[in-house]
Amino acid sequence: MATIAPFLHPCTPASRDGEPLLPVSDARSLTPLVDGRNVRYANLDYAASAPALDAVTRQLEAVLPYYASVHRGAGYASQVSTALYERSREVVGEFVGARSDDVVVITRNTTDSLNLLATAVPSDQGDVVVLDVEHHANLLPWRRGGCRVVPLRSTIAATLAALEAAVASSPTALVAVTGCSNVTGELLPLARLVEIAHRHGARIVVDGAQLVPHRRVDIAALGIDYLALSGHKLYAPHGAGALVGRRDWLDAAPAYLAGGGAVREVTADHVEWAAAPQRHEGGSPNVLGAVALATACETLALVPEGELLAHEAELAGLLRDGLAGVPGVSIVRIWDDSEESVGVVTFTVDGHDAGRAAAYLSAEHGIGVRDGRFCAHPLVARLGHAAGAVRASLGVGSRRDDVERLVDALHTLVRDGETWTYALDGGRWAPSPDPRRAPALPALGITLGGALPASPCEGD
Numbered sequence: 001m002a003t004i005a006p007f008l009h010p011c012t013p014a015s016r017d018g019e020p021l022l023p024v025s026d027a028r029s030l031t032p033l034v035d036g037r038n039v040r041y042a043n044l045d046y047a048a049s050a051p052a053l054d055a056v057t058r059q060l061e062a063v064l065p066y067y068a069s070v071h072r073g074a075g076y077a078s079q080v081s082t083a084l085y086e087r088s089r090e091v092v093g094e095f096v097g098a099r100s101d102d103v104v105v106i107t108r109n110t111t112d113s114l115n116l117l118a119t120a121v122p123s124d125q126g127d128v129v130v131l132d133v134e135h136h137a138n139l140l141p142w143r144r145g146g147c148r149v150v151p152l153r154s155t156i157a158a159t160l161a162a163l164e165a166a167v168a169s170s171p172t173a174l175v176a177v178t179g180c181s182n183v184t185g186e187l188l189p190l191a192r193l194v195e196i197a198h199r200h201g202a203r204i205v206v207d208g209a210q211l212v213p214h215r216r217v218d219i220a221a222l223g224i225d226y227l228a229l230s231g232h233k234l235y236a237p238h239g240a241g242a243l244v245g246r247r248d249w250l251d252a253a254p255a256y257l258a259g260g261g262a263v264r265e266v267t268a269d270h271v272e273w274a275a276a277p278q279r280h281e282g283g284s285p286n287v288l289g290a291v292a293l294a295t296a297c298e299t300l301a302l303v304p305e306g307e308l309l310a311h312e313a314e315l316a317g318l319l320r321d322g323l324a325g326v327p328g329v330s331i332v333r334i335w336d337d338s339e340e341s342v343g344v345v346t347f348t349v350d351g352h353d354a355g356r357a358a359a360y361l362s363a364e365h366g367i368g369v370r371d372g373r374f375c376a377h378p379l380v381a382r383l384g385h386a387a388g389a390v391r392a393s394l395g396v397g398s399r400r401d402d403v404e405r406l407v408d409a410l411h412t413l414v415r416d417g418e419t420w421t422y423a424l425d426g427g428r429w430a431p432s433p434d435p436r437r438a439p440a441l442p443a444l445g446i447t448l449g450g451a452l453p454a455s456p457c458e459g460d
């Protein structure tokens with residue numbers, strides 16, 4: 001079978017001041033307001049799930065006619081799909097700087113990747129050590145084995161010292177750490193963390209869910225052993241993620257998803273499992289998700305890093321400065337000495353419930369933000385915001401106008417209050433009444449509001 005051409009799509013980063021850097025799927029979407037108007041949707045919720053890059057959407061349209069079974073079919077479309085799936089794996093690995101002998105397992109998302117790795121940590125090599133800053137996805141999977149949670153300190157320097165003391169105090173197989181807080185956007189110094197883990201004979205896994213969409217990560221250069229990421233936070237919301245990293249643990253681990261495709265040979269009483277990655281990818285793989293993820297990686301790789309950083313720095317600066325100027329708004333921060341953060345900003349508004357403020361921003365201004373405890377309950381409680389906070393987050397489709405609308409809407413809230421009434425509905429604040437209608441879609445009639453189940457996790 002001929003090799004598949006690269007996924008490249010012509011994409012010119014549109015790095016004009018305050019404009020989107022790359023075109024994304026929600027750029028033209030309108031959102032209804034409770035007063036009957038429709039406005040452009042201001043998406044400030046990239047950290048939860050980012051819109052699809054247009055390049056990803058175009059790629060999937062091009063690929064869909066060739067979509068067929070993977071690894072099993074002799075038909076032309078099957079062979080194209082198989083080649084695309086395997087090429088996607090390579091592209092994802094290249095994007096994060098994988099070593100030539102690393103494995104790229106296509107998973108569902110970061111949660112899936114970390115759960116998979118949790119089954120692969122050798123039980124005779126010690127515990128897993130984590131900080132309590134983590135998203136639940138990087139806390140809970142480790143609890144099934146030996147896991148020690150290190151409470152954060154008020155500075156990064158002191159936090160790393162506490163982490164090192166914990167790693168040194170008893171055998172540690174793995175240090176599991178986020179690259180970037182999903183609550184505050186603050187970055188952790190990965191090179192120093194790698195050094196600490198390796199100095200004490202441990203490996204390190206980085207939860208890249210929030211980091212990879214904002215920063216180039218080169219796991220070989222940094223010495224990171226494993227990296228987990230989610231396609232839906234990387235502009236490819238099509239159900240795929242990845243675990244990238246060292247082969248030995250993944251080859252020795254029990255098959256994560258036993259089934260067809262994960263084996264070499266099966267008899268009535270014996271199974272010869274395949275090596276990783278297939279060992280962990282039982283069942284029909286998510287070809288389109290993998291292609292979407294790889295296309296997003298390739299598209300982002302074409303954008304000069306300086307442009308990515310400049311776009312984010314401009315809008316994040318505007319966001320932080322704007323929020324700081326709203327009376328009663330406080331920006332949440334973990335560490336006194338953190339030097340770098342991405343465009344993810346959590347804040348509280350004095351006298352305003354976070355969930356109600358988020359409902360107001362949506363209903364009266366067409367702005368999408370996240371509220372709650374962000375699936376980081378220990379961290380949010382430690383920071384004193386157990387009642388929840390509001391998070392605004394940016395990405396390559398963000399524009400200055402989104403940020404200005406948020407800041408203006410908060411000034412209005414603080415100065416004049418709400419113009420609509422709100423009520424708790426299944427534990428979540430919602431406009432009451434809510435006259436907004438669901439969009440007319442070609443299939444799958446939906447209703448909004450009370451029909452939706454409340455999230456047990458109050459956000460990602």
Ligand SMILES: Cc1ncc(COP(=O)(O)O)c(C=O)c1O
Pocket residue numbers: 047048109110111112135137138178180181182207209210230232460
């Ligand atoms: C830092 C971090 N880690 C892990 C996750 C889990 O990602 P997913 O829901 O895609 O598995 C998230 C999701 O918000 C996150 O922000």
